[in-house]
Amino acid sequence: MVAAETPEGVLLELRPAGVSARLYAFLLDWMIRLVVLYAATLMAAAMGGLGLAFLLILFFALEWFYPVVFELSWAGATPGKRAFGLKVVMDDGLPITAAASVVRNVLRVADFLPLVYGFAIVSMLVRRDCKRLGDLAAGTIVVYDQREESRPPIDGVEPVAPAVLLAPEDQAAIVALAARAPRLTPERLDELAALAAAASGDAGRAGPAVTHRVLGVAQWLMGRR
Numbered sequence: 001m002v003a004a005e006t007p008e009g010v011l012l013e014l015r016p017a018g019v020s021a022r023l024y025a026f027l028l029d030w031m032i033r034l035v036v037l038y039a040a041t042l043m044a045a046a047m048g049g050l051g052l053a054f055l056l057i058l059f060f061a062l063e064w065f066y067p068v069v070f071e072l073s074w075a076g077a078t079p080g081k082r083a084f085g086l087k088v089v090m091d092d093g094l095p096i097t098a099a100a101s102v103v104r105n106v107l108r109v110a111d112f113l114p115l116v117y118g119f120a121i122v123s124m125l126v127r128r129d130c131k132r133l134g135d136l137a138a139g140t141i142v143v144y145d146q147r148e149e150s151r152p153p154i155d156g157v158e159p160v161a162p163a164v165l166l167a168p169e170d171q172a173a174i175v176a177l178a179a180r181a182p183r184l185t186p187e188r189l190d191e192l193a194a195l196a197a198a199a200s201g202d203a204g205r206a207g208p209a210v211t212h213r214v215l216g217v218a219q220w221l222m223g224r225r
Contacts, residue, residue: 029078037058088140100138107133111134119133162217166221194206
């Protein structure tokens with residue numbers, strides 16, 4: 001996991017995509033482009049010289065604009081990345097910008113060196129965030145799309161009365177934790193719930209059971225009896 005803080009001060013946990021997942025996504029995108037080029041070649045065969053010019057323009061567009069267009073879409077990923085649950089974001093977890101997308105894709109030329117993306121593979125293997133050279137220059141990172149992961153339903157937690165008297169700011173913090181719970185990893189959720197464990201009478205303890213009771217306190221504070 002890689003921690004990232006947004007300009008609003010929200011701490012996000014990003015799970016970088018490794019070499020294998022990115023390789024499979026790349027191969028799928030490569031096959032998609034080959035299919036498009038093959039279909040275009042069949043159509044251009046009857047167009048003579050004009051058809052050749054069309055194919056050259058299409059090849060250029062697929063090579064340089066295919067990733068940029070899809071990365072700037074709402075999904076933030078090419079079809080290959082989407083198929084494997086990946087997306088490209090900025091280092092702070094925000095959606096990728098047009099400038100960053102152009103930079104990371106132009107530098108694929110450097111990543112390709114010395115042969116078959118050698119520099120890119122080495123960079124991803126030695127870095128904890130699995131960034132290639134283009135990502136380093138653009139300030140981007142390829143991560144697993146957390147929205148696709150299943151999260152425990154908060155609404156199913158039984159309300160639990162607080163074990164101690166809670167100050168208004170403590171009540172607000174526990175309710176905010178419950179609101180963020182679906183977007184947190186189980187480990188991070190347990191870690192944060194442990195900080196509020198005194199509210200459920202579990203001071204000094206941590207784990208899924210404690211987390212469940214802390215979320216129950218949040219339910220009680222929101223008036224769900």
